[in-house]
Every structure is written in C-alpha cells, then in structure tokens.
Amino acid sequence: MITISQLTVQFGGVKAINNLDVRLKASVCGLIGPNGAGKTTLLNTLSGFIRSHSGTIALNGQWLHPLTPAERVRRGIRRSFQTEQVVEDLSVNDNILAILDHLPVSAKEAKAEVARAVAYVGLTAVAHQLGSSLNLYQRRMVELAKALVGQPRLLLLDEPGAGMNEAEALQLRQLILGIPQFCQAQVLLIDHDVALISATCEETLVLDFGRCIALGLTREVLNKPCVRKAYLGEDA
Numbered sequence: 001m002i003t004i005s006q007l008t009v010q011f012g013g014v015k016a017i018n019n020l021d022v023r024l025k026a027s028v029c030g031l032i033g034p035n036g037a038g039k040t041t042l043l044n045t046l047s048g049f050i051r052s053h054s055g056t057i058a059l060n061g062q063w064l065h066p067l068t069p070a071e072r073v074r075r076g077i078r079r080s081f082q083t084e085q086v087v088e089d090l091s092v093n094d095n096i097l098a099i100l101d102h103l104p105v106s107a108k109e110a111k112a113e114v115a116r117a118v119a120y121v122g123l124t125a126v127a128h129q130l131g132s133s134l135n136l137y138q139r140r141m142v143e144l145a146k147a148l149v150g151q152p153r154l155l156l157l158d159e160p161g162a163g164m165n166e167a168e169a170l171q172l173r174q175l176i177l178g179i180p181q182f183c184q185a186q187v188l189l190i191d192h193d194v195a196l197i198s199a200t201c202e203e204t205l206v207l208d209f210g211r212c213i214a215l216g217l218t219r220e221v222l223n224k225p226c227v228r229k230a231y232l233g234e235d236a
C-alpha cells in the first residue's frame with residue numbers, strides 16, 4: 001500500500017504535486033490525468049529521483065523519504081520509463097541481469113530469476129539476442145522483465161504500452177494483470193490508454209494540476225464528470 005501525505009513537489013513556481021493526500025491500496029492502480037498533471041513527477045518522487053518539498057510517502061508502512069534511489073531499489077521499488085532504456089550491445093538476459101548487480105542475490109539465483117522473468121514476458125526465444133536486434137514490443141518487454149526481478153514490491157510503470165499495436169496491447173494487459181500473482185508486487189500504472197487502465201486497474205487516481213481530483217474504483221472514477229471534463233475533454 002502506498003500512503004502519500006500532504007506531498008508537495010515544486011519546480012520553481014510550479015507545484016507539480018500540490019498537497020497530495022491519498023492512499024493507494026489496490027494491487028494494480030492506475031494514475032491518469034491530462035498532460036502536465038504531475039503523473040511522472042509522482043513516479044519520480046516515489047522512486048527517489050526527485051525530492052519532495054514537503055510531505056511524506058510510505059510503502060507498506062515504511063517511510064521512503066530518508067532512502068536514496070538505490071536504497072529504494074533494494075527495498076523493491078522498480079521503475080520503467082516512457083522511453084525504453086534497453087542497452088543495445090547487451091543480450092536480453094544481460095540487460096535484465098544488470099538490475100541484480102547491486103542486490104544481494106547469488107549468481108545462481110540471479111540466473112534463475114532472470115529466466116523466470118524472461119519467460120513471463122515471452123522473450124525466452126530471444127533471450128540471447130542483443131538489444132539492438134529487438135523490435136519495440138520486445139524492448140518494452142525487456143523493460144517489464146527488468147522490473148520483475150529482485151523481489152519487487154512496487155512497480156512504477158510509465159506508459160508501458162506506448163507505441164504498441166492492438167494485439168500487443170492486449171498481451172501487455174494480461175501481463176500487467178498477472179504481476180501481483182507473479183511476484184506479489186503492487187503496480188502503479190500511468191497510461192493514456194483508457195482501455196488499458198480500465199482493463200487492468202481496480203483503483204485509479206486522477207491528477208490535475210498536481211491535485212487529486214478523483215480516486216476510487218476505476219469504472220466509477222472514469223464516469224465522474226470532473227474526470228471526463230479534465231481528462232477526457234468532455235463537457236461536464
């Protein structure tokens with residue numbers, strides 16, 4: 001569970017997150033909002049890339065603010081980025097293995113964990129191929145597999161389906177839905193694809209100008225007039 005209390009993150013005069021007070025309990029939570037709403041800033045604050053101005057965040061009851069980004073990784077926080085970060089001259093296996101370099105995992109365990117994650121995302125057949133040979137979907141799958149190793153507790157996924165076709169997006173849906181069972185981690189998912197959010201997220205948080213404008217069951221949240229107006233661009 002993520003508990004965010006009175007969180008403010010500021011860039012100069014812009015409050016990217018403005019006194020946010022929410023609790024995210026569902027195993028797969030959506031995070032949506034118009035461009036510039038503060039979604040990526042919230043993910044960056046959770047992963048420790050950005051320091052908050054004030055307020056606190058706790059994951060499963062443990063305060064995150066004293067921890068560096070590296071310590072947060074050791075506590076099981078994983079982050080995927082809008083732009084995939086696959087290393088071209090490393091194999092699929094080695095791209096994923098690199099995540100375990102700084103975690104207390106033996107070489108044998110690491111190999112087994114990587115193989116399990118690679119199989120989960122459907123990349124076993126290309127596990128020894130170089131990053132440079134992968135298509136966009138496979139690259140996105142490498143990113144997901146990187147987030148699945150080393151006993152993750154929270155996966156922060158920033159538009160994992162960007163650029164995917166319909167069939168690929170359907171496959172991604174199934175994978176996201178299975179994550180809590182695969183590794184007992186909570187998922188916080190940013191995506192502009194409302195169909196993906198609806199299909200995978202039991203609960204959704206909607207931000208606008210850094211504030212929570214709705215939080216609750218996804219289908220109820222998506223039907224709220226304030227959300228339809230701010231996010232879906234409809235008249236209230």
Ligand SMILES: Nc1ncnc2c1ncn2[C@@H]1O[C@H](COP(=O)(O)OP(=O)(O)OP(=O)(O)O)[C@@H](O)[C@H]1O
Pocket residue numbers: 011014015016033034035036037038039040041042
């Ligand atoms: N490093 C930064 N320096 C200055 N302002 C920033 C910085 N990062 C974000 N902002 C500002 O903070 C606000 C929130 O940005 P953020 O990227 O978190 O929004 P977002 O909801 O993720 O948007 P998008 O959907 O376009 O990715 C915006 O006004 C943005 O311009």
